[in-house]
Amino acid sequence: xxxxxxxxxxSLTMYRLVxxxxxxxxxxxxxxxxxxxxxxxxxxxxxxxxxxxAVTLATGWxxxxxxxAKAHAESSLITGLIxxxxxxxxxxxxxxxxxxxxxxxxxxxxxxxxxxxxxIFNPAAIGAVVVSLAQLGFAGWWIATPPLxxxxxxxxxxxxxxxxxxxxGLTFVVVAAAIIVVRLSMSGIxxxxxxxxxxxxYPIVFLVGFMLxxxxxxxxxxxxxxxxxxxxxxxxxxxxxxxxxxSSPELALVLGNLVAFVFGQRRGIALISTAKRQLTPxxxxxxxxxxxxxxxxPGQYMELGIPHVKPDSRGSRxxxxxxxxxxxxxxxxxxxxxxxPPSSFKAAMLALExxxxxxxxxxxxxxxxxxxxxxxxxxxxxxIGITPFASQLSDAHSSGTSRNTKVIYSVRDSSELxxxxxxxxxxxxxxxxxxxxxxxxxxxxxxxxxxxxTRESLTALVPDIxxxxxxxxxSPALINSVTPVVRAAGAKRITTDTFSGY
Numbered sequence: 001x002x003x004x005x006x007x008x009x010x011s012l013t014m015y016r017l018v019x020x021x022x023x024x025x026x027x028x029x030x031x032x033x034x035x036x037x038x039x040x041x042x043x044x045x046x047x048x049x050x051x052x053x054a055v056t057l058a059t060g061w062x063x064x065x066x067x068x069a070k071a072h073a074e075s076s077l078i079t080g081l082i083x084x085x086x087x088x089x090x091x092x093x094x095x096x097x098x099x100x101x102x103x104x105x106x107x108x109x110x111x112x113x114x115x116x117x118x119x120i121f122n123p124a125a126i127g128a129v130v131v132s133l134a135q136l137g138f139a140g141w142w143i144a145t146p147p148l149x150x151x152x153x154x155x156x157x158x159x160x161x162x163x164x165x166x167x168x169g170l171t172f173v174v175v176a177a178a179i180i181v182v183r184l185s186m187s188g189i190x191x192x193x194x195x196x197x198x199x200x201x202y203p204i205v206f207l208v209g210f211m212l213x214x215x216x217x218x219x220x221x222x223x224x225x226x227x228x229x230x231x232x233x234x235x236x237x238x239x240x241x242x243x244x245x246x247s248s249p250e251l252a253l254v255l256g257n258l259v260a261f262v263f264g265q266r267r268g269i270a271l272i273s274t275a276k277r278q279l280t281p282x283x284x285x286x287x288x289x290x291x292x293x294x295x296x297x298p299g300q301y302m303e304l305g306i307p308h309v310k311p312d313s314r315g316s317r318x319x320x321x322x323x324x325x326x327x328x329x330x331x332x333x334x335x336x337x338x339x340x341p342p343s344s345f346k347a348a349m350l351a352l353e354x355x356x357x358x359x360x361x362x363x364x365x366x367x368x369x370x371x372x373x374x375x376x377x378x379x380x381x382x383x384i385g386i387t388p389f390a391s392q393l394s395d396a397h398s399s400g401t402s403r404n405t406k407v408i409y410s411v412r413d414s415s416e417l418x419x420x421x422x423x424x425x426x427x428x429x430x431x432x433x434x435x436x437x438x439x440x441x442x443x444x445x446x447x448x449x450x451x452x453x454t455r456e457s458l459t460a461l462v463p464d465i466x467x468x469x470x471x472x473x474x475s476p477a478l479i480n481s482v483t484p485v486v487r488a489a490g491a492k493r494i495t496t497d498t499f500s501g502y
Contacts, residue, residue: 030042088142107123144201159209269294269359286335
């Protein structure tokens with residue numbers, strides 16, 4: 001089941017997954033309206049939906065022209081559909097004008113309320129907040145209705161799963177629902193009814209799945225994201241007012257966006273292409289020089305954006321683990337598998353020439369080794385999953401840091417050993433799993449044959465696994481198959497880095 005979910009969610013970009021879920025909700029809402037289950041008529045839904053989407057698309061294109069940027073139609077469609085689901089459906093001119101204003105503000109915020117390519121606020125939320133503060137309209141969140149909860153919940157789950165943000169989602173849901181249940185129970189409502197009301201009358205599920213989880217407004221580390229979810233959950237569920245400001249779901253999210261902004265790096269990263277080299281028959285490494293110093297920890301990732309002609313379904317932005325160690329002036333390197341034919345993004349990467357510019361929009365991730373170097377670690381990599389370990393081992397080697405480290409490296413062919421030279425240089429103790437041994441087996445390397453890891457084989461290879469922090473990096477299939485084996489062998493703490501949609 002997990003492998004099926006991974007294949008389903010990783011086959012689409014995040015934008016297209018969110019857009020698909022929003023369109024599915026829209027279709028279900030129209031069907032329910034036609035049969036009389038929703039309180040709004042098809043005409044009201046169609047009028048509001050048309051205005052929200054059309055105005056957001058038009059203003060998104062207009063602001064892109066003004067700021068000499070590339071219009072992002074998918075992003076505009078998503079923002080428009082979210083606004084459609086926030087404002088009460090209506091065919092009245094005044095309501096439609098308020099919705100159009102919110103859409104315009106949302107589009108403008110992507111350019112005016114952004115720091116070097118990074119959003120400060122969720123566009124739909126800030127559009128709704130400004131319209132409400134101006135007393136020109138308000139968000140009624142009609143999406144929070146019992147008939148739509150199943151499809152909204154399914155969409156929210158898929159998005160959170162795809163983003164690896166289920167802990168964030170669970171934190172927000174638990175905090176918000178718990179507070180609402182307590183509040184309603186104190187007013188005389190029985191706890192079960194209060195719990196049902198929390199999920200059927202409040203937009204808990206929609207907000208966390210489709211808005212709070214937006215990557216461009218999240219802080220970079222997991223603990224920061226969990227804390228943010230708790231803060232927004234409390235602001236969402238506890239009524240407050242400082243006239244003319246009154247609590248609302250959209251205001252809770254906007255205030256949370258400010259907290260996230262304080263936490264994380266909120267500037268774009270300009271990278272100048274310097275070189276590329278082929279590591280294996282299917283793996284390439286790309287080197288860049290940043291125009292200003294970039295702060296990251298070994299094992300973290302960066303989101304790269306390369307606008308190009310006719311991007312395929314995976315889009316023009318991708319996440320890649322940084323394979324180089326942190327230095328004052330670079331270079332920063334990324335390695336990736338490139339099959340034939342390559343995706344449009346990877347084709348654009350291959351076409352880069354020295355001097356070409358690429359934009360990074362985010363540095364983050366929690367796949368970092370323990371600060372205490374006395375903690376022994378086991379690093380398990382599958383294929384291109386070796387890249388975060390390349391950064392970590394290289395950093396330790398260059399800084400002279402000593403750590404008890406064992407590496408298990410699994411590849412589908414011995415010719416696909418990316419960073420074998422680096423592993424040899426750092427004198428890492430490597431156990432290789434491959435169909436055949438390589439022509440040259442470096443010192444400190446052991447060939448373990450072609451068989452997959454089992455509890456017995458892993459225990460034999462790493463007898464002290466229970467004392468080690470274990471890090472597993474690779475495809476979703478590898479993570480899903482190896483993690484239970486590692487746990488069965490006695491590992492207490494396991495951290496994974498899934499190369500989803502790679």
